[in-house]
Amino acid sequence: MSADQTPQNSAATTGVPTGSAAPAASQMWGGRFARGPAAIMEKINASIGFDKRLADQDIAGSKAHAAMLAKQGIISQADADAIIAGLDRVKAEIDAGSFTFKVELEDIHMNVEARLAELIGEPAKRLHTGRSRNDQVATDFKLWVRDAIDRTIAGLTALQAALIDLAEQHTGTVMPGFTHLQAAQPISFAHHLLAYVEMFGRDRSRFRDARCRLNECPLGSAALAGTPYPIDRFMTAEALGFNRPTANSLDAVSDRDFALEYLSAASICAMHLSRFAEEIVIWCSAQFRFIKLSDAFTTGSSIMPQKKNPDAAELVRAKAGRVIGSLNSLLIAMKGLPLAYSKDMQEDKEPVFEADDTLALCIAAMEGMVRDMQPNVPAMREAADRGFLNATDLADWLVRELDMPFREAHHVTGRAVKAAEDRRVGLTDLSLAELQAIEPRITEAVYPALSIEASLNSRTSFGGPAPVRVQEAVKAARERFL
Ligand code: ARG
Numbered sequence: 201m202s203a204d205q206t207p208q209n210s211a212a213t214t215g216v217p218t219g220s221a222a223p224a225a226s227q228m229w230g231g232r233f234a235r236g237p238a239a240i241m242e243k244i245n246a247s248i249g250f251d252k253r254l255a256d257q258d259i260a261g262s263k264a265h266a267a268m269l270a271k272q273g274i275i276s277q278a279d280a281d282a283i284i285a286g287l288d289r290v291k292a293e294i295d296a297g298s299f300t301f302k303v304e305l306e307d308i309h310m311n312v313e314a315r316l317a318e319l320i321g322e323p324a325k326r327l328h329t330g331r332s333r334n335d336q337v338a339t340d341f342k343l344w345v346r347d348a349i350d351r352t353i354a355g356l357t358a359l360q361a362a363l364i365d366l367a368e369q370h371t372g373t374v375m376p377g378f379t380h381l382q383a384a385q386p387i388s389f390a391h392h393l394l395a396y397v398e399m400f401g402r403d404r405s406r407f408r409d410a411r412c413r414l415n416e417c418p419l420g421s422a423a424l425a426g427t428p429y430p431i432d433r434f435m436t437a438e439a440l441g442f443n444r445p446t447a448n449s450l451d452a453v454s455d456r457d458f459a460l461e462y463l464s465a466a467s468i469c470a471m472h473l474s475r476f477a478e479e480i481v482i483w484c485s486a487q488f489r490f491i492k493l494s495d496a497f498t499t500g501s502s503i504m505p506q507k508k509n510p511d512a513a514e515l516v517r518a519k520a521g522r523v524i525g526s527l528n529s530l531l532i533a534m535k536g537l538p539l540a541y542s543k544d545m546q547e548d549k550e551p552v553f554e555a556d557d558t559l560a561l562c563i564a565a566m567e568g569m570v571r572d573m574q575p576n577v578p579a580m581r582e583a584a585d586r587g588f589l590n591a592t593d594l595a596d597w598l599v600r601e602l603d604m605p606f607r608e609a610h611h612v613t614g615r616a617v618k619a620a621e622d623r624r625v626g627l628t629d630l631s632l633a634e635l636q637a638i639e640p641r642i643t644e645a646v647y648p649a650l651s652i653e654a655s656l657n658s659r660t661s662f663g664g665p666a667p668v669r670v671q672e673a674v675k676a677a678r679e680r681f682l
Pocket residue numbers: 247251306307308333334337541543545546547
């Protein structure tokens with residue numbers, strides 16, 4: 201079982217002692233403790249059930265710290281060499297699944313250090329010189345969130361690629377554009393897909409911004425007040441890929457802004473995915489039939505044989521709640537905390553892990569659905585004939601050809617729509633006599649302007665849906681995002 205899969209603090213894994221004999225005091229701080237914690241204390245205090253996911257980052261941080269201690273003459277080179285080789289062995293055990301995580305050792309930091317001591321003995325006791333678990337956990341967690349940001353950006357890029365590939369084939373595929381989910385004006389399927397490409401592009405830039413601000417190294421801030429040892433914080437910062445060390449030791453161990461920024465960006469992204477998922481659900485419905493999802497992304501009903509349900513899209517729509525909930529829960533955990541570290545901050549990890557797992561799953565599922573979906577071009581075209589999508593075009597024609605003020609043209613068009621509605625036909629089905637009864641100056645020349653294709657082709661403003669613009673937009677999106 202890998203570090204990521206082991207169940208959390210369930211009764212079976214907590215190893216909470218049940219006998220009456222008091223447990224022994226901790227090896228890490230047992231000096232002033234006569235006995236160990238109550239079983240329930242151990243259970244509430246331990247984070248190993250989830251922070252084992254920081255194992256790689258913890259080991260990388262400790263290796264950088266040990267190398268720096270030796271370089272600065274704080275520990276011997278021989279001790280540093282033993283520590284670094286030992287940490288590699290610990291990592292190999294964790295990777296192989298043979299490492300035993302112990303609840304009584306509380307968290308990943310002490311689990312790794314205790315195992316290191318078992319493996320290499322004496323030198324392991326020198327590793328914790330000039331640092332504390334407070335700067336250690338801040339460093340580990342930043343490294344983890346930084347990796348999560350990089351993975352998320354890669355996932356979003358793949359999703360954008362799928363959208364752009366599909367858009368490229370559908371710049372001429374007419375569909376109704378909606379406001380209030382009421383048919384509004386003609387657009388193309390490509391134009392609609394590219395709207396999401398923009399949204400995911402902004403998500404990527406939010407993650408990128410968060411990464412820039414995150415990238416300062418807390419290591420060496422120690423418990424809260426730095427250390428008297430002649431450490432080199434620039435060296436460890438560089439070794440771990442940070443731009444610089446954090447500037448204030450108190451802030452460094454108190455700050456979880458990086459996690460909150462990650463969760464904020466993740467929440468906005470999950471909201472975007474949820475909106476897209478909702479559209480997929482709508483498009484798949486028998487009332488719309490704009491797209492079809494294959495068996496790969498749908499499920500059947502146990503009772504209604506005709507059903508093909510878009511479950512994956514529905515789940516993406518719902519899972520945004522977990523991500524937004526994670527942001528909320530960490531904001532609440534952090535508000536009102538005095539400087540510097542408080543144990544409340546141990547509650548930072550699970551929301552971030554949960555949000556990251558959820559977001560990665562949702563992004564991958566959406567990419568899968570985009571690659572899977574079969575657009576129903578005739579159904580979209582047919583839908584564009586309903587709902588008077590060309591009403592604005594009639595008003596625009598009156599403005600252009602008759603020099604009518606737009607407000608008046610709007611009113612005239614409204615009367616034409618009413619006449620067509622009464623006869624249950626479209627605007628182009630009204631005879632010239634019928635149109636002239638509303639506005640005598642209307643001529644035959646109005647009809648070509650009212651075709652849906654003409655309407656779409658005419659919307660050539662920058663950022664608009666005319667096929668010429670959207671072809672350019674597809675190319676530009678490839679250059680900007682892929
Ligand atoms: N497991 C702790 C956490 O995740 C590590 C830091 C503990 N520091 C302390 N002073 N008790 O926050």
